[in-house]
Amino acid sequence: xxxxxxxxxxxxxxxxxxxxxxxxxxxxxxxxxxxxxxxxxxxxxxxxxxxxxxxxxxxxxxxxxxxxxxxxxxxxxxxxxxxxxxxxxxxxxxxxxxxxxxxxxxxxxxxxxxxxxxxxxxxxxxxxxxxxxxxxxxxxxxxxxxxxxxxxxxxxxxxxxxxxxxxxxxxxxxxxxxxxxxxxxxxxxxxxxxxxxxxxxxxxxxxxxxxxxxxxxxxxxxxxxxxxxxxxxxxxxxxxxxxxxxxxxxxxxxxxxxxxxxxxxxxxxxxxxxxxxxxxxxxxxxxxxxxxxxxxxxxxxxxxxxxxxxxxxxxxxxxxxxxxxxxxxxxxxxxxxxxxxxxxxxxxxxxxxxxxxxxxxxxxxxxxxxxxxxxxxxxxxxxxxxxxxxxxxxxxxxxxxxxxxxxxxxxxxxxxxxxxxxxxxxxxxxxxxxxxxxxxxxxxxxxxxxxxxxxxxxxxxxxxxxxxxxxxxxxxxxxxxxxxxxxxxxxxxxxxxxxxxxxxxxxxxxxxxxxxxxxxxxxxxxxxxxxxxxxxxxxxxxxxxxxxxxxxxxxxxxxxxxxxxxxxxxxxxxxxxxxxxxxxxxxxxxxxxxxxxxxxxxxxxxxxxxxxxxxxxxxxxxxxxxxxxxxxxxxxxxxxxxxxxxxxxxxxxx
Amino acid sequence: xxxxxxxxxxxxxxxxxxxxxxxxxxxxxxxxxxxxxxxxxxxxxxxxxxxxxxxxxxxxxxxxxxxxxxxxxxxxxxxxxxxxxxxxxxxxxxxxxxxxxxxxxxxxxxxxxxxxxxxxxxxxxxxxxxxxxxxxxxxxxxxxxxxxxxxxxxxxxxxxxxxxxx
Numbered sequence: 001x002x003x004x005x006x007x008x009x010x011x012x013x014x015x016x017x018x019x020x021x022x023x024x025x026x027x028x029x030x031x032x033x034x035x036x037x038x039x040x041x042x043x044x045x046x047x048x049x050x051x052x053x054x055x056x057x058x059x060x061x062x063x064x065x066x067x068x069x070x071x072x073x074x075x076x077x078x079x080x081x082x083x084x085x086x087x088x089x090x091x092x093x094x095x096x097x098x099x100x101x102x103x104x105x106x107x108x109x110x111x112x113x114x115x116x117x118x119x120x121x122x123x124x125x126x127x128x129x130x131x132x133x134x135x136x137x138x139x140x141x142x143x144x145x146x147x148x149x150x151x152x153x154x155x156x157x158x159x160x161x162x163x164x165x166x167x168x169x170x171x172x173x174x175x176x177x178x179x180x181x182x183x184x185x186x187x188x189x190x191x192x193x194x195x196x197x198x199x200x201x202x203x204x205x206x207x208x209x210x211x212x213x214x215x216x217x218x219x220x221x222x223x224x225x226x227x228x229x230x231x232x233x234x235x236x237x238x239x240x241x242x243x244x245x246x247x248x249x250x251x252x253x254x255x256x257x258x259x260x261x262x263x264x265x266x267x268x269x270x271x272x273x274x275x276x277x278x279x280x281x282x283x284x285x286x287x288x289x290x291x292x293x294x295x296x297x298x299x300x301x302x303x304x305x306x307x308x309x310x311x312x313x314x315x316x317x318x319x320x321x322x323x324x325x326x327x328x329x330x331x332x333x334x335x336x337x338x339x340x341x342x343x344x345x346x347x348x349x350x351x352x353x354x355x356x357x358x359x360x361x362x363x364x365x366x367x368x369x370x371x372x373x374x375x376x377x378x379x380x381x382x383x384x385x386x387x388x389x390x391x392x393x394x395x396x397x398x399x400x401x402x403x404x405x406x407x408x409x410x411x412x413x414x415x416x417x418x419x420x421x422x423x424x425x426x427x428x429x430x431x432x433x434x435x436x437x438x439x440x441x442x443x444x445x446x447x448x449x450x451x452x453x454x455x456x457x458x459x460x461x462x463x464x465x466x467x468x469x470x471x472x473x474x475x476x477x478x479x480x481x482x483x484x485x486x487x488x489x490x491x492x493x494x495x496x497x498x499x500x501x502x503x504x505x506x507x508x509x510x511x512x513x514x515x516x517x518x519x520x521x522x523x524x525x526x527x528x529x530x531x532x533x534x535x536x537x538x539x540x541x542x543x544x545x546x547x548x549x550x551x552x553x554x555x556x557x558x559x560x561x562x563x564x565x566x567x568x569x570x571x572x573x574x575x576x577x578x579x580x581x582x583x584x585x586x587x588x589x590x591x592x593x594x595x596x597x598x599x600x601x602x603x604x605x606x607x608x609x610x611x612x613x614x615x616x617x618x619x620x621x622x623x624x625x626x627x628x629x630x631x632x633x634x635x636x637x638x639x640x641x642x643x644x645x646x647x648x649x650x651x652x653x654x
Numbered sequence: 655x656x657x658x659x660x661x662x663x664x665x666x667x668x669x670x671x672x673x674x675x676x677x678x679x680x681x682x683x684x685x686x687x688x689x690x691x692x693x694x695x696x697x698x699x700x701x702x703x704x705x706x707x708x709x710x711x712x713x714x715x716x717x718x719x720x721x722x723x724x725x726x727x728x729x730x731x732x733x734x735x736x737x738x739x740x741x742x743x744x745x746x747x748x749x750x751x752x753x754x755x756x757x758x759x760x761x762x763x764x765x766x767x768x769x770x771x772x773x774x775x776x777x778x779x780x781x782x783x784x785x786x787x788x789x790x791x792x793x794x795x796x797x798x799x800x801x802x803x804x805x806x807x808x809x810x811x812x813x814x815x816x817x818x819x820x
Contacts, residue, residue, distance in 0.1 A: 019808050023793075026793070028792065057818050061788070062788060063762075067766075083669075083691045084662060086691060087662065087665075087694070090695055091657070
């Protein structure tokens with residue numbers, strides 16, 4: 001107590017300066033001085049206030065830094081993929097150049113130091129130095145690259161790109177098929193590939209010489225894949241067997257990934273591959289050895305860019321398979337090449353989610369085949385039962401007549417309980433000898449891998465968007481509606497509206513798809529020959545889905561009505577006096593599907609981030625309104641034409 | 655490959671603070687991103703050459719390399735990031751109020767204005783000391799990163815506090 005009192009007396013006229021206080025607050029003062037300042041602050045109000053003021057300044061600065069400055073900086077996250085590419089390139093270069101200059105110089109330095117300690121061997125050191133430089137130069141200027149190592153590095157970079165959640169990859173490729181002997185080009189295709197790391201989805205579209213979309217593949221990270229070709233049932237499976245598939249049917253090469261990892265799968269034992277350096281590229285040559293199992297493959301050549309280790313060209317020389325029917329006959333060598341025309345990485349938020357949606361032309365049902373009345377009735381009844389539990393939406397379950405004239409009910413369900421629900425709903429037809437029911441869960445599909453399908457995302461949830469083409473118009477509306485609202489409130493309202501509008505549009509589209517598939521199930525000429533029950537069920541389904549399309553479309557229009565549409569428009573009635581033959585209904589369904597598709601595309605492009613500008617979005621407003629009204633009219637007409645009263649339309653399906 | 659993974663791991667951990675420090679202290683965010691990546695590539699080269707860095711020095715080593723890169727690139731240029739007026743206003747308006755009443759929100763904005771005005775008065779070194787301290791570095795580490803003495807760090811921070819408190 002005595003010493004403390006003395007200390008206080010001694011420090012009464014001493015006050016720590018700003019630097020001392022700051023060091024003290026930051027814990028940077030030595031312990032004795034810190035103790036002294038602490039005791040002083042206990043006694044001195046003036047210094048305590050100064051210390052508190054410094055603390056407040058620090059607090060204000062940190063608040064500003066965390067809430068204002070740092071949020072204003074663009075995110076660095078999207079650059080990870082680019083960094084990893086650079087790092088791999090550097091690692092590759094470092095390995096190729098080993099022993100590096102630094103290692104060599106370190107060795108030389110060590111030798112020199114030794115030489116200084118032993119002057120007599122200086123001549124030997126000088127000779128060693130010259131030899132060392134020569135060796136180093138030989139490594140630096142003509143490094144040998146190992147194919148396995150090169151492909152492993154390139155694959156690692158590809159994986160980093162593929163998993164980058166912040167960017168979408170877009171590649172344009174050219175596929176060519178040439179005769180080996182005279183180089184005559186027999187086939188040319190353009191391949192457009194989009195890959196989303198965030199969603200793990202790859203959409204691959206193939207166009208012919210005239211630019212017509214001829215095929216497409218939608219695959220997921222888990223390996224599931226759906227291959228579409230015009231007018232053919234989609235081929236659901238996995239990408240596991242892509243290499244044998246391509247070798248057995250090289251015309252399917254468009255499904256193959258132009259990548260180092262795929263090349264590893266194709267070439268198998270890449271230890272036998274050779275690497276040449278050609279200008280800016282590494283060129284990997286592979287020729288299968290006897291007994292490698294690749295009977296058809298004569299050679300494979302992959303070109304990898306040195307700059308970023310990206311595979312940019314692939315050339316396969318293969319023997320034409322016997323089933324090919326090629327004019328030159330089976331066994332004729334053919335050259336297939338895939339060459340990259342362009343590659344870009346786009347910020348994920350700036351890419352229209354539509355690029356990952358399956359194109360409508362692929363979802364159209366294959367042309368109906370003539371079938372007997374019993375199977376037609378069974379198909380309608382089964383579709384009706386599935387429709388009752390909402391399993392026809394999004395093609396969760398399909399019921400189609402196969403080549404064996406039996407009805408195949410197939411689907412991959414998300415859960416066991418959903419499967420049980422659908423099987424229960426199918427009870428009236430499940431034991432029919434003409435029905436083959438094959439419903440599996442996603443978990444089972446994954447276990448089977450090669451066997452049956454996984455679920456393909458036919459539609460994608462709209463990505464988070466930073467702005468939309470109609471942003472200005474919507475902004476103006478909400479600002480006028482609530483003048484005191486903050487920009488944050490307005491953004492939130494626009495976000496909510498966009499989500500609602502996109503959801504309604506998507507729902508209308510789903511029901512329009514069901515209608516289209518339903519109409520494609522039977523030719524109009526056969527609808528009249530259905531049994532009364534089946535006919536009534538058919539009409540009920542048409543009316544129910546038409547009602548859903550109409551209601552969703554009306555809701556959509558009314559949501560947008562006060563904001564961007566001209567007031568007072570109503571759908572009115574549409575051709576209620578028209579003939580209601582099955583052919584007209586089929587035609588109306590087709591028109592409704594086309595109108596709903598147009599509406600959905602317009603809504604997607606207006607309420608999602610696109611490369612288009614606001615002016616473009618607003619220019620479409622009148623067209624959108626007219627088109628929505630048209631969809632409502634067609635829906636009403638279909639309900640009227642179905643002319644059914646006991647379908648329970650007051651409780652529509654979801 | 656392990657070496658690459660290690661570098662990627664360090665990059666994932668430290669890229670944001672390094673980038674924020676460079677962008678806030680030196681300027682152009684795009685340039686800052688480029689320098690951030692270059693910093694970690696140098697870490698790879700450093701490790702690949704067989705050199706080591708003690709775990710407890712790794713963070714300050716990264717910042718020192720980043721700082722030196724930035725100094726080299728910006729030598730002779732006035733390269734201090736200021737939030738442009740419009741940008742500042744837009745960010746301030748979007749700051750969530752966390753349930754504060756309008757008066758408190760207004761006071762917050764006043765405080766932000768004062769800090770912003772104070773920051774505009776700082777020299778480059780004062781600003782860097784301040785941001786590095788905000789990153790949690792002690793004075794000795796700041797001195798190492800900026801290649802100055804600890805007492806200079808104290809002096810720069812003292813001046814910064816005085817200007818900010820005006």
